[in-house]
């Protein structure tokens with residue numbers, strides 16, 4: 319999913335950006351980067367790995383400056399090579415550094431026109447580097463220096479007209495300020511906060527409100543779909559709607575899985591949404607499984623815990639933490655490669671036998687995507703002596719690829735693709751399987767903010783809000799990014815050792 323952060327401060331921002339990235343780590347575990355600006359020079363450190371491993375004391379010391387941006391990466395385009403870690407940098411015009419959460423759906427077309435029309439070369443296979451070059455090219459159209467807030471907003475409006483897909487973006491423009499914007503559908507989250515430091519107002523933008531909490535910024539508001547925020551390095555804040563037909567369609571999967579429960583996205587408490595998902599699924603279980611005898615409700619940690627608690631309450635059954643999570647293993651779903659994901663489930667979760675022995679257990683997960691987790695967990699529950707093993711998913715069947723920043727490019731890799739519930743249940747070895755209805759999932763999230771009338775729900779119903787995704791594009795994406803293709807291209811990347819990036823230290 320990727321997490322982004324940007325701060326315009328009046329004191330050094332390196333530590334605040336680092337701390338913010340650590341609380342956004344759940345959005346991307348593959349690479350991390352920070353770019354600060356000191357005396358008109360960018361300082362950049364990015365590498366593969368977790369935040370705590372990427373930034374050593376020597377890097378932090380060199381990341382000087384009172385403004386900066388940061389990124390944690392979960393690759394959904396290009397490769398996972400270090401050369402595609404973010405922020406990206408381009409030297410003209412002015413010197414721009416950019417970090418992006420989301421995925422462009424017309425990156426390949428733009429790559430061609432960028433070269434033909436502007437002679438801009440994009441050196442990696444990352445869609446984010448393309449986005450940076452589109453922004454740079456539009457900023458270069460302005461004839462005045464320094465460019466005005468209106469010029470900045472005009473450039474962002476042009477970007478909206480050129481790129482398609484999902485994008486929440488932060489960028490630093492030397493000599494000017496920090497720009498942040500969200501795509502016209504608001505698919506990926508972005509919020510704005512401020513704090514007062516020595517009598518001066520400092521601003522921060524971040525993927526999730528939890529990042530503001532962690533470094534002492536007060537939440538101001540969500541960035542609107544299509545809107546751009548421009549904060550000059552003197553601390554002046556300008557905002558403007560830059561899209562012609564903005565319409566909020568936040569990704570519903572953020573609420574199911576990606577975001578942290580203590581975040582608010584588009585005024586919805588992620589925790590509250592997960593509780594409501596549990597209540598609604600609990601009611602469905604009561605309706606449809608009246609004759610099934612359940613002794614205990616057990617979550618599959620960690621994301622499903624909040625929903626499972628509500629399911630147990632609705633069913634009036636005990637809730638037990640029957641699986642212990644190894645806190646040193648990260649999220650398995652966002653690991654690159656199926657082999658690594660498979661191996662990690664058993665390293666991550668272990669059963670407490672007494673909670674399973676001779677019991678009919680209802681396991682709860684937030685979602686079943688490739689089925690990697692559920693298949694192994696059901697086996698573990700049986701090994702631990704369970705009598706019957708039922709499984710409930712707080713999200714509906716994931717049947718369609720995601721093109722907006724979740725790495726599910728291939729329908730064939732999704733366990734529910736082309737399968738009915740019974741068949742999926744058999745494949746993962748469950749005695750019974752039940753999914754949330756899509757209408758209930760949407761209602762559960764919308765309870766938190768009834769003003770949201772539309773959600774991006776393509777993985778459940780195949781309806782893509784940007785209107786440009788057809789079967790031809792999905793076939794192209796599948797061929798490009800299915801497991802086999804990714805393995806091949808990663809191998810080639812290794813051989814080429816394409817480590818051309820401006821580390822600056």
Ligand SMILES: O=P(O)(O)OC[C@H]1O[C@H](OP(=O)(O)OP(=O)(O)O)[C@H](O)[C@@H]1O
Nearest residue numbers: 620621649650651686687688689690691
């Ligand atoms: O069907 P799958 O392909 O296995 O994907 C779904 C699983 O992956 C995620 O867990 P993950 O381990 O990533 O993170 P968590 O600890 O936040 O639950 C999610 O919560 C499900 O458990």
Ligand SMILES: NC(=O)CC[C@H](N)C(=O)O
Nearest residue numbers: 319320393394395419420
């Ligand atoms: N998950 C994301 O937001 C990824 C951002 C970008 N598409 C990349 O692959 O680096």
Ligand SMILES: [Mg+2]
Nearest residue numbers: 618619620621
């Ligand atoms: Mg999980």
